[in-house]
Amino acid sequence: LRLGFTQQDGQWQATFGAPNTRDLLWIHELDSIERLPELADEAQRSLDLKNGPLLRALLVNLPQGEQRLLLVIHHLAVDGVSWRVLLEDLQQAYVALTKGQLVALAAKTTSLKHWAEQLQQYATGETLTAERDYWLHALQGTDQPLPRDKPEGSMRNRDAAHASSWLSKDLTHKLLKVAPAAYRTQVNDLLLTALAQVLCEWSQQPSVLIQLEGHGREDLFDDTDLSRTVGWFSSLFPVRLTPQIAPGASLCGIKEQLRAVPSKGIGYGVLRHLGEPSFKQQLAALPQARVTFNYLGQFGGSFNEQQGALFVPSADKTGTALCEDGPLGNWLSLNGQVFDGQLQLDWSFSREVYHASTIDTLARRYEQALTTLIDHCTAGHQGVTPSDFPLARLTQTQLDGLPIAAGEIEDIYPLSPMQQGMLFHSLFDEGAGNYINQMRVSISGLDVPRFHNAWQSAVNNHEVLRSCFVSQSEQSLQVVQRQVTLPFVELDARDKPQNWLDDWAQADRQQGFDLAHGPLLRLAVVRTGDDAWQLVYTSHHILMDGWSSSRLLGEVLQRYSGETPPKQAGRYRDYIQWLQDQDADVSERFWTAELAELDEPTRLLQAFKTSTDQQGYGDYIQLIDADGTRRLSEFAREQHVTLNTLVQSAWLLLLQRYTGQSSVTFGATVAGRPAELPGVEEQLGLFINTLPVIASPRSEQTVGDWVQQVQAKNIALREHEHTPLYDIQRWARNSGEALFDNILVFENYPVSEALQRAPDGLTFSDLRNQEQAHYPLTLVVEANDVLSVRFSYDRQHFSAEGILQLAAHFDHLLQSLSTSATARLGELTLPTAWTQSVQHYPTGQCAHQRIETQAERTPLAIAMTFAGEQLSYQQLNSRANQLAHKLREQGVGPDVRVGLAAERSLDMIVGMLAILKAGGAYVPLDPDYPQDRLSFLMHDSGIELLLTQAHLLGQLPIPAHVQKLDLADALDGYSTENPVNQTSPDNLAYVIYTSGSTGKPKGTLLAHHNLMRLFAATDDWFTFNEKDVWTLFHSFAFDFSVWEIFGALLHGGRLVIVPREVTRSPEEFHALLVEQQVTVLNQTPSAFKQLMRVACDSPVPMSLEKVIFGGEALDVA
Template sequence: MQALQGADQPLPRDKPEGTMRNRDAAHASSWLSRDLTHKLLKVAPAAYRTHVNDLLLTALAQVLCEWSQQPSVLIQLEGHGREDLFDETDLSRTVGWFSSLFPVRLTPQIAPGASLCGIKEQLRAVPDKGIGYGVLRYMGEASFAQQLAALPQARVTFNYLGQFDGSFNEHQGALFVPSADSTGTALCEDGPLGNWLSLNGQVFDGQLQLDWSFSREVYHASTIDTLARRYEQALTTLIEHCTAGHQGVTPSDFPLVRLTQAQLDGLPIAAGQIEDIYPLSPMQQGMLFHSLFDEGAGNYINQLRVNIGGLDVPRFRSAWQAAVDHHDVLRSCFVSQREQSLQVVQRQVTLPFVELDARGQLESWLDDWAQADRQQGFDLAQGPLLRLAVLRTAADAWHLVYTSHHILMDGWSSSRLLGEVLQRYSGQMPAKQAGRYRDYIQWLQHQDAALSERFWTAQLAELDEPTRLLQAFKSSAQEGGYGAYIQLIDADGTRRLNAFAREQRVTLNTLLQSAWLLLLQRYTGQSSVTFGATVAGRPAELPGVEEQLGLFINTLPVIASPRAEQTVADWVQQVQAKNLALREHEHTPLYDIQRWARNSGEALFDNILVFENYPVSEALQRAPDGLVFSDLRNQEQAHYPLTLVVEATEVLSVRFSYDRQHFSAEGILQLAAHFDHLLQSLCAPATTRLGELALPTVWTQSVQRYPSEHCAHQRIEAQVERNPQAIALSFGDQQLSYQQLNQRANQLAHKLREQGVGPEVRVGLAAERGLEMIVGLLAILKAGGAYVPLDPDYPQDRLSFLMHDSGIELLLTQASLLGKLPIPEQVQMLDLA
């Protein structure tokens, strides 16, 4: 009603008292040349992201307003009425009369671009393409229908029927073509005309034709013919403007955000370069805040490094660029305005790709180069937020440094991206993308926030106070940056954990969370504790979500109150149930949850646990023939003081990434040992009570601080001088003193040096558990090499991959194991004995 209200002056009429019967109908025509019609249909709409109808109506509004000397005009639009309003209803093949008629007020501007953009927005503001008007006018409440009837009436009807070239093209096999013969009278001659002016447009034989129908008893033919000529001129001016390089966007182009035209015009990205704009996901908002809050910290800047053999660099670069072109999320940048933060997808970006010759450079030089590249960070307002460098290290060897901002993708997406790049590199086209990241953002906007608030409020009722693990340490560490420690649980231990998880019908992730919650309770002394769990966040109801790239993960609090009298079985089932319960609400923003906790919005935890089931190494294993990947390194850093990243393969790996300002290396070692102990303790009889799972007392004593500048073998040698006869190793009934251990290691180290072992040389170590394994490890360190542990109980294909992936040049093993090991031809062997 608001759009129709106003004191409208009626359109001019030559003979106001004239009759308006079908017998009084006369016609005039507007035409466009084939060239202008082609531009209208194929070129002009791209300038301002309009439809053909927008241009036709803008020209009409301009002509009618100039004729009537009014700033706006009411036009009745006719549509097909088959709108896609209901998911379960498809009217595309239904026979019936669905046409809709509705009025719209159009207000043109003086400048062509401003006029077109303004009318485009006026048309987009009509809900459901006007189908509701007829429902309210003729089927709604009588009082409201009367109000609509009393409003000013549109005296011009417009209907654009579309293109009929294909329908009637004899060369394309059309069954029918229009006849030049008259169809005769279709309407009662004494019936009323539809409106003062009725315009029907269509494209036939490559030309736009617009028919003007009017009453000759009301208008002179010359009047309407003049309007038809002016319309041709106005439409031509619009088309020429749109095809002259002008470009612009309007708020209706981006329905997922609420922006004014002034806000759009203020964006630091040219209108023609903008493909889409939408809000950030909850996790993206958090990452954006922490990235901008402490720009120099390097938070959420990820870096993957890997050695590549047999690389075709131009083809590799093309494959990456094709992936960037294909996925809108890889062309996104992030703009913060005063009211909101926006995710802007750019139409085209060129992937930064550096190619350097690093032959003759040491490994340390590569490390320094990669670190400097990572420290550059990213300007989040300027895409793309990923870059690659290929450093040539030998005639047929390269070192890839792939740096990206975590705000673009989660780990699952990164693994899929690498797989797609390798697929493109091999000449294969990836499957068609089922959806886009914007679909997920749109899905988020339709979730029930009130329902999530009720769920999380109930969960938070169990938590007495935030869980601050770092306060339990009271560390005096003053170092800067982040440190890392990797804890490995051997194949036997991993198998036991998986077997117990299957027995209890829980996931391995649940066991890890159960142990971590127990550890938090023991360290903090709180009855109820929480930590941040990173969830996948991909809604099952979103088609193709598993194949999409983007940041779907979210970090949510897992809150629990383990009781001493609980059995292990009951405890792990409780944790599993909590994870299942939050699945329906895992999209909830963490900042909302913290607000609902009524702790002034402060953080609920200072540590997070991430369970990864998408190792990048698996994507690299599927590399096309000729490509060889080895020595994979992946560096990630969140803003939390402590992050645990678990990678589940045959050997469970737990990476502790910690802020050195809050945690010392010794403290992390203690924490890791306690975590390992509690995790393994869960595999005790399921009826064991949690209160019976004690921490080793030795670890609660003070930890000796060792000089960080001394290597492990140097510390052994120092112990030899202090106490040579003290027992260094004990295995069954076998023992070695520090002196004996050092002597045997020195002897083996000399043999290794004779085989060429030195700095940067990787040596595989495959041995049964026992004294010889430790002797071999120490000998490799003394020779200056790097050891690669190989468990002889691993499957053959796993061992083969590790040997190739690590690039070992020599294998230190035992004669009894030679038949079990798939040793590459180029690898030398040396017996431990």
């Protein structure tokens, strides 16, 4: 508003003057409003283009206390947006001053001067140079002029006349709020379509050239914000519009013609006035638009007195704003706005060129044409056009051929590289189950309707969860549907056969998904008890990665709790846009250099040469205990590399040893979330990508140099981790074939942690995930306190024995790497002999440490059940930890014997584990034993402390010197953290007495290494796993119980404690086995024989997979 303009050498220059409010406001007292136009004219003439001011304010006080305020600003200093800003600031300042407050206006945005300087540079930039062809094409062939009644008539401001078009409030409401939804248009599209129809009908031409006026505040530069900058930013540009006969086709066609204008037309004015002289001449020689159109938007809300507005437009004359001898802006100028709920369109023209009746007729025809368009759009018609989905780059014909109704489509865009790969492999081998993920988790305290609503709300909130995948003209696209109903079923399994739920879940997963019809996720809530459910959540991996899944579960639980999750900062389409913006040539140069090191693809499965008839995938989980994990982490920190780098370094070495190739590669799954995308860490979608890590480890290389090299590769790869794997394979020298047959995934999205943040009253346990990629071998690494490596392998190519050997060698190399940074890689040898037992049971680990590891890895998995009660591994470990800390206060440590007298219960196992954690050895004392035997055991064992249950105290012959501790005592003040281990493998673990049938009972002292060796020596016979369900059938004072208890807990299985009365009834025991779906049974032959008699008479089969006999001779006949 302080600008001044001077002309030098034919060029106009603008300069900013110093702040000066002198005489800007004129105040006059008038007796009659008739004199107002005279004052208004004087205010208009007072503006001085050269010396200022460009602003004049006239306040007129009228009789009866009325006032009029005229604000006159030269158009060079203000536009429509500026008026809104000025009126807001004036009102805010006035209100503050009337209240005696300091005036604090909104912060300034980018200055007009800075914008002008940027446009000067923009005029000669690459972006605008590329627009030249568009503007030349848009203007050529449009030299047919509009009709004129008097072609030779003058075109001066004094000749100006006006006509008007109006819409009713009802039609205006439909125009603004209803009609645009039909074809996803803007109000301007409807207004211009009607105008083009009327003008083409009048001129009898197929198209018309119209000059549009836009606000000009376009988002051209990253460091620019013009939202509250005052100035004249308006842009003028021509557009050729070609209407059709049918309303819908006409509207869609003109919508596309308008969307094709680059950068909303601002480039035309820049090229026309700031561009190269030769091109400026080219544009000047082309046909010019003879109709100017400008829609200013809605103004009524800004002047609503009921909403506190101080300024309300007056119908009084504002004076002569233009020089009467100046030229009119164009043959026809149309200015539209919505005021007080009604559309008003002013037609300005020269009465010396057009008869008033001609323009009045056009104005009436325009009202009719616009009304027809509005009626068409509000009658249920719908359609989409290519500009609605710019990322998809589809033609109208391709859009019309989509199998989804236009009204159901929210967005369409291409797939990410990883999505394309998953889509290909899912369609190529539909029955294989690749990328069909299934999560099962037990729940208690569930409000099913609330849970259902929480999930549906999350689906409504995330477009990626409403996506399906279609192909159009050999291009794969993801279509986001506006609304989808999440498949959610409630089932009741309480009266179903024992394996019904497992069979149902497996069938549900095998059902897969029709990728062309969403949603690609479904849920089942299966009731398994009075307050027990199991969630079966099946989804296609193409929707999102593991990090997203964890965030989704967290959001669902927030919604379940009644909380509203924070609004997400971006959408998955932003990532697709980001991918399209990347320079493929830069990535190709990087990967071509990387691939030059690789002589041939790395085929690990060729080293095994195994081909079997077995189908499906197997899993083997490798665990590195807390101490080993800590050593690896410390070594990584010392070398300034990540634990992921250390794991990759060991895997590359192993691949080289197995394949014999000097250069090797594997697929590394990377997070793929670009840091420059706002809110990318909170977004849901499939961001991960799988890329080759290529290296050539040398035998003379030190470990330190090697891990640094792998780290450097990972860092360099981050700049290009978005590159599609199929492009990388195409750039390789192997005709596009796969570069590797194994991938390594380093996970950092603990789903169990999200579930542990459930609201009070809702608990999750026994979490199980089933995932499957198409690669023959996938390594999934999870690094918490314990490092776990899951080997998921195709049974057709890898045997279980081969995977065990591979895992053993991998562990050996990984541990060897962390031994010495100065060691040479050639010195790291693989053991020539190996056993699964050595690998599966790390040297130096005690049983309670292994259970701690299991609790870290699967905290929500059920560890044991008894008579309707259950404990997860986390709960078992925490309760045992609290008791162990208390036991240490009582003096329990290595080799200290602690008596344990308890009836079958969860507390009995908690007490046993707590004694081991405290460092002691448990001495089992079965309360059902005769008194004299119990008395002998208590004295002979030398116990000083007895763990027991209060109701047993009166029946146990407890020596006077023995301290007594109730298992049910409150432990609230004790830590749930694992006690620092004080036990070595040579320390005593338990003392079990013989029956004494040949004399006095003899105590058998077993150390921790004996206990671990018991399972290490036989593990490759049975291959127990976390899915196994065991029973504790025998007395815990009988040595067979050690096998039962620790067989379950050391392998992450579930232990079912059999009530004493059930052990005495083969019928009840059989029913329990069926109900609990027991898979591992440990029996004496005689007891098993009785069980089999019952089983043979029962129509319900058991789930037994393994039966281990002991305690007496087995008659195989």
